[in-house]
Amino acid sequence: MQWMIEIYRSAMFKKVVMAVTGLMLFGFVIGHVAGNLKIYQGKYVDGIHQGEYKLDVYAEGLRELGAPVLGHGQALWIARIGLLLAVALHIWSAYQLTLVNRRGRPQAYQKVTPQASTYASRTMRWGGVIILFFIVYHILHLTTGSVHQSFEAGQVFHNVVRGFSNPLVSGFYILANLALGLHLYHGIWSLFQSLGLNGQRFNDLRHKIAVAFALIISLTNISFPVAVLTGVVHL
Amino acid sequence: MDLKLHVWRQKDASDPGSMVEYQAKDVSPDMSFLEMLDVVNESLVQKGEEPIAFDHDCREGICGACGMMINGVAHGPQRGTTTCQLHMRHFNDGDVVYIEPWRSGAFPVLKDLMVDRGAFDRIIQAGGYISVNTGSAPDANEIPVPKQAADTAFEAAACIGCGACVAQCPNGAAQLFTSAKVSHLGLMPQGQPERWRRVRGMVAQMEEEAFGSCSNHLECEAVCPKEISVDFIARMNRDYIKATFKGDDS
Numbered sequence A: 001m002q003w004m005i006e007i008y009r010s011a012m013f014k015k016v017v018m019a020v021t022g023l024m025l026f027g028f029v030i031g032h033v034a035g036n037l038k039i040y041q042g043k044y045v046d047g048i049h050q051g052e053y054k055l056d057v058y059a060e061g062l063r064e065l066g067a068p069v070l071g072h073g074q075a076l077w078i079a080r081i082g083l084l085l086a087v088a089l090h091i092w093s094a095y096q097l098t099l100v101n102r103r104g105r106p107q108a109y110q111k112v113t114p115q116a117s118t119y120a121s122r123t124m125r126w127g128g129v130i131i132l133f134f135i136v137y138h139i140l141h142l143t144t145g146s147v148h149q150s151f152e153a154g155q156v157f158h159n160v161v162r163g164f165s166n167p168l169v170s171g172f173y174i175l176a177n178l179a180l181g182l183h184l185y186h187g188i189w190s191l192f193q194s195l196g197l198n199g200q201r202f203n204d205l206r207h208k209i210a211v212a213f214a215l216i217i218s219l220t221n222i223s224f225p226v227a228v229l230t231g232v233v234h235l
Numbered sequence B: 001m002d003l004k005l006h007v008w009r010q011k012d013a014s015d016p017g018s019m020v021e022y023q024a025k026d027v028s029p030d031m032s033f034l035e036m037l038d039v040v041n042e043s044l045v046q047k048g049e050e051p052i053a054f055d056h057d058c059r060e061g062i063c064g065a066c067g068m069m070i071n072g073v074a075h076g077p078q079r080g081t082t083t084c085q086l087h088m089r090h091f092n093d094g095d096v097v098y099i100e101p102w103r104s105g106a107f108p109v110l111k112d113l114m115v116d117r118g119a120f121d122r123i124i125q126a127g128g129y130i131s132v133n134t135g136s137a138p139d140a141n142e143i144p145v146p147k148q149a150a151d152t153a154f155e156a157a158a159c160i161g162c163g164a165c166v167a168q169c170p171n172g173a174a175q176l177f178t179s180a181k182v183s184h185l186g187l188m189p190q191g192q193p194e195r196w197r198r199v200r201g202m203v204a205q206m207e208e209e210a211f212g213s214c215s216n217h218l219e220c221e222a223v224c225p226k227e228i229s230v231d232f233i234a235r236m237n238r239d240y241i242k243a244t245f246k247g248d249d250s
């Protein structure tokens, strides 16, 4: 038992929690962005879903995942609970580590000249806070519809296009995804390091993987509001 | 050349301290940074003032005693160089130079630019050794060591324990130092029996001291006078995670 308490107390453990939950969230974001590409595919022209938006059918499909073993919406809720837990633990460890790091440098320098850290690495905390606000807003906007002007349950394509036609909404969405890109650029590289995933052959690749995924995720996400605002995607 | 210095002056551990301005006149480009401070100190002594206290010993870059923040960079602008080996030719006439002590929760300032780095010693005491029964000296090459392990262990062993990594880290973290010390033994056959206990013990001690945690900013690697790689940090993390699953006596 004693060893469990020691592990729980250690900053190294919190760093592992950070990395593992970060990896879970990263996995989710990839799936999320890939699924949303259906925005660009319009409607089914034939078959049983003829005339329906592919995005709407996909969203409904998420509720049927695991059928017939799981009931309607069950898989989705399992994923949601997992993600909520990941976000909570991620924030908890970020907070705990921030306290440890404050203790590590109680008195600031009069002059500091960063040598290797990046804008991304230095803004993990504030970037994380922007992302947190965004997650809350995003759920209220496109999941529950509470802050959406013309929300129609199940009509995902309609909700997205109507939502993004407001430039303020799109602006916040774009800003948050720039923050996410920076967070992921440092985060993805960092998690390899935190989990001890390194090696001669692999080391150079780690930065490339981080740049590639951060760019793919944030640019693809940003393309959605841009496509709506420019009229490329419309109702 | 003439320089304008802003130097951290602090009488003792309990004094709040402050930056004080000094002029360094007729500095030769061939002087080391410490020699430049020696000259400033001579003029202070002549004026009956207290000289600036700083740590130094070998003055040839191998002991790790010297070290200060020079314009916000540990050991100054020249990469892979200790403060004692930094020469004034890297500065220009009229430069303004800020000089501050290492700052970390675990390195209390004793006086001016001198800090107590005893926390590093306690980390070493927590596992930075191998236990052997001494006897006659073993034959050279009695224990085969893979070439790559020997080379990598040697790179880690280059750490002189100066504390620049901690000083430069925005979190005041000691991961680069600790990982170098964990690795230079952990990579060698002689270090295997205590490998898991070592990493657990040294990390636990590191966390007990008021060091921060690692955010992978890479600042440490950039200022290390021995250019020790952050690869050792990843290696330490990996060993620490593995050690978690092993028994207390391994």
Ligand code: HEM
Pocket: A015, A018, A019, A020, A021, A022, A023, A025, A026, A029, A087, A090, A091, A094, A097, A124, A125, A127, A128, A129, A131, A132, A135, A183, A184, A186, A187, A188, A190, A191, A192, A194, A195, B214, B215, B216
């Ligand atoms: C909800 C708000 C969030 C906050 C407050 C937050 C905060 C942070 C902070 C402070 C760190 C660096 C910790 C350190 O080393 O000092 C970090 C790391 C990380 N974050 Fe987040 N984050 C958030 C959301 C996210 C999201 C949505 C993702 C993924 C899509 C993510 C992925 C990562 C990854 C992969 C890491 C790297 C873990 C490591 O350093 O090993 N974070 N986060």
Ligand code: FES
Pocket: B055, B056, B057, B058, B059, B060, B061, B062, B063, B064, B065, B066, B067, B082, B083, B084, B085
């Ligand atoms: S005085 Fe020995 S390393 Fe600088």
